[in-house]
Amino acid sequence: MQTMRSLVLLPVLLGSVAFAQQQGPPPRPVMLALDTDHDGSLSAAEISAAPVVLLTLDANHDGALSAEEFLPKEPVGGATPDEQVKRLMAFDKNGDGALTKDELPDRMQRLMDRADTDHNGHLTAIEIRAMASAQTAPTGRPMGAGPNPAMRADLLVMAIDLDHDGILSAEEIKQASVSLKTLDVNNDGSITPNELRPKADPKARALHMLEEWDTNKDGKISKAEAPDRMQAQFEKYDTNNDGFLTMDELLVTFSNMDNSQPRGTRPNAQEKQ
Numbered sequence: 625m626q627t628m629r630s631l632v633l634l635p636v637l638l639g640s641v642a643f644a645q646q647q648g649p650p651p652r653p654v655m656l657a658l659d660t661d662h663d664g665s666l667s668a669a670e671i672s673a674a675p676v677v678l679l680t681l682d683a684n685h686d687g688a689l690s691a692e693e694f695l696p697k698e699p700v701g702g703a704t705p706d707e708q709v710k711r712l713m714a715f716d717k718n719g720d721g722a723l724t725k726d727e728l729p730d731r732m733q734r735l736m737d738r739a740d741t742d743h744n745g746h747l748t749a750i751e752i753r754a755m756a757s758a759q760t761a762p763t764g765r766p767m768g769a770g771p772n773p774a775m776r777a778d779l780l781v782m783a784i785d786l787d788h789d790g791i792l793s794a795e796e797i798k799q800a801s802v803s804l805k806t807l808d809v810n811n812d813g814s815i816t817p818n819e820l821r822p823k824a825d826p827k828a829r830a831l832h833m834l835e836e837w838d839t840n841k842d843g844k845i846s847k848a849e850a851p852d853r854m855q856a857q858f859e860k861y862d863t864n865n866d867g868f869l870t871m872d873e874l875l876v877t878f879s880n881m882d883n884s885q886p887r888g889t890r891p892n893a894q895e896k897q
Contacts, residue, residue: 653681654694654780655820666804666815674800678784678792689792694781705756709749722746779820783807830874844868 657677658670670677681693712735717727724746725736739755740747782788783803784796796803807815837845846868847858854861861869861877869877 652696652778652780654678654778654784657681658780664817668813671804671815672801674784674804675798678797678800687794687797689797691790694792695778705753708756709752712747712752713749722748779807780804826875826878829878830871833869833874834871844870845874 657680658666658674660670660673660677661667678689679687681689683693712723712732713721715727715729715732716723723736725733728736728747736745736747739751741751741754781792783806784792784800786796786799786803787793792800804815807819809819834843834845837849837851839849847855847862850858850869858869859865861873863873863876
């Protein structure tokens with residue numbers, strides 16, 4: 625429990641600088657490894673090479689990939705261990721390469737008690753880096769613990785992990801080229817960024833829209849009930865022009881929605897989750 629509190633405390637103590645740097649999600653190791661030409665798509669050749677390339681992620685050389693090996697590592701607050709060391713060591717007033725409690729601001733006093741692992745009253749760059757590195761632990765669960773929720777957003781991993789146990793076994797890696805081809809929706813031999821986007825279930829989305837906006841519970845959404853973001857496109861979705869969006873019309877809308885369309889123009893772009 626004490627260690628967990630330390631991991632939570634460190635980014636808070638480092639201030640708001642890291643949090644001001646809003647970045648996108650970290651690159652996914654499987655895509656980075658497979659997409660050797662870095663064009664955002666997987667060509668037929670890259671798909672074919674998958675069984676060999678995936679093994680480059682096998683850090684412990686056991687022939688399989690655990691979640692720790694194929695899910696991205698996310699530095700807390702967007703700062704790397706070296707950056708966190710640099711920020712803290714800026715408080716080293718006498719320049720001796722170590723922090724004492726009197727050099728730290730009041731808000732950081734508890735950090736000394738937790739990060740000073742040898743209890744000598746000095747906080748070294750090595751001790752800071754050790755704690756910061758622990759923060760950047762993989763998002764995955766230990767091997768054998770089942771699939772991690774983060775996996776669901778990675779269609780490549782989900783396609784390869786045939787038994788959905790959260791581990792890419794040696795046999796699954798061997799069959800990766802065949803498994804990946806299931807993502808090639810248009811059967812053109814490659815996997816495009818559009819085919820790599822997680823697809824929401826059209827029926828679930830339609831039901832959610834009805835539950836959220838069908839205020840009189842008559843099983844359809846009138847233009848008056850529709851949210852502002854749908855007003856301009858309402859007639860387009862209302863295919864029979866009766867002034868209502870029915871379950872069938874919502875299903876067609878969500879099923880045929882162009883995933884390359886900017887999210888802000890989609891009818892469910894701001895739906896409550």
